[in-house]
Amino acid sequence: MIKFVFLFPLTLCLIWYAYLSYNGHSVADGKKGFIYITIVSAVIIAFFAIVWLITRP
Structure with missing residues (x-):
């Protein structure tokens, strides 16, 4: 699953x-939304990566 993150x-x-x-709407109108999506996704991915590193054998 980690390879499809x-x-x-x-x-x-x-x-x-x-x-x-x-x-x-244009893409320029939704630029802030793309930034929010990127930031929130990065936080979620970082959380899963940390949990994966902590719990791996």
């Missing part, structure tokens, strides 16, 4: 892009 932020960004496109 990059799919989490990618999927969220694609969903955000689809939302922006559907509602007629």
Whole structure:
């Protein structure tokens, strides 16, 4: 599972892009959303990485 962790932020960004496109907004309008997605995803990935390092045999 750890090797597919990059799919989490990618999927969220694609969903955000689809939302922006559907509602007629540009990517520039949603720039802050992409930044938030990247930061939150990085925090979640870092948490999982730390837990993985702590609990591995």
